[in-house]
Amino acid sequence: MMTSLHEDDWDKMVDVNCKGLLNGIGAVLGGMVERKKGHIVNISSDSGLKGFIGVSVYCGTKFFVEGVTESMRQEVAKHNVKVTTIQPGFVALDGPERAQKDPEAFALCSPPADLEVLQPENIAQAVLYAVSQPSFVAVNQMLVQPTGQPL
Ligand SMILES: NC(=O)C1=CN([C@@H]2O[C@H](COP(=O)(O)OP(=O)(O)OC[C@H]3O[C@@H](n4cnc5c(N)ncnc54)[C@H](OP(=O)(O)O)[C@@H]3O)[C@@H](O)[C@H]2O)C=CC1
Numbered sequence: 593m594m595t596s597l598h599e600d601d602w603d604k605m606v607d608v609n610c611k612g613l614l615n616g617i618g619a620v621l622g623g624m625v626e627r628k629k630g631h632i633v634n635i636s637s638d639s640g641l642k643g644f645i646g647v648s649v650y651c652g653t654k655f656f657v658e659g660v661t662e663s664m665r666q667e668v669a670k671h672n673v674k675v676t677t678i679q680p681g682f683v684a685l686d687g688p689e690r691a692q693k694d695p696e697a698f699a700l701c702s703p704p705a706d707l708e709v710l711q712p713e714n715i716a717q718a719v720l721y722a723v724s725q726p727s728f729v730a731v732n733q734m735l736v737q738p739t740g741q742p743l
């Protein structure tokens with residue numbers, strides 16, 4: 593929750609989700625442009641499209657992922673480099689543990705007990721679909737959510 597002021601968590605989330613994204617892109621983009629071929633897949637979240645209660649800073653970092661990806665896609669398309677964002681909904685991992693320090697937030701952002709959440713393989717399949725298209729086809733975004741929990 594914003595009101596909990598967990599500033600150390602904010603720093604970590606911004607470092608990993610924002611600076612980590614930039615560092616990852618920075619490490620590979622030059623070579624792709626040079627070779628006139630490449631594909632970057634950024635993992636965003638449904639939290640990059642809509643705010644969710646309890647995870648404000650996390651949502652902010654995912655809106656960052658969306659903004660960077662959409663802008664750079666337009667910059668690098670002329671170099672035949674594709675940029676995809678995948679927006680997963682709840683995956684059966686420790687996603688909500690990001691809010692564990694904050695019991696109020698953890699309660700608010702955990703999936704309902706009866707929701708059949710996604711498996712990591714479902715997201716892997718989405719990435720595979722995006723990267724296996726012919727060069728003239730760009731899968732720019734994929735929102736993949738549990739059927740029981742649409743935006
Ligand atoms: N789980 C979910 O429900 C959802 C997740 N997402 C997104 O999917 C992605 C993966 O999420 P998920 O697998 O749940 O997250 P996890 O927390 O399980 O995994 C995060 C990964 O990031 C790595 N990592 C964390 N900090 C650093 C660091 N400082 N330097 C290098 N690597 C680091 C971890 O490495 P290590 O194992 O070595 O610590 C780990 O491999 C994230 O971008 C998340 O926002 C999106 C929607 C839903």
Ligand SMILES: CC(=O)[C@H](N)C(=O)O
Binds near residue numbers: 639650682688
């Ligand atoms: C609401 C969320 O936190 C989202 N499903 C995610 O884990 O990215």
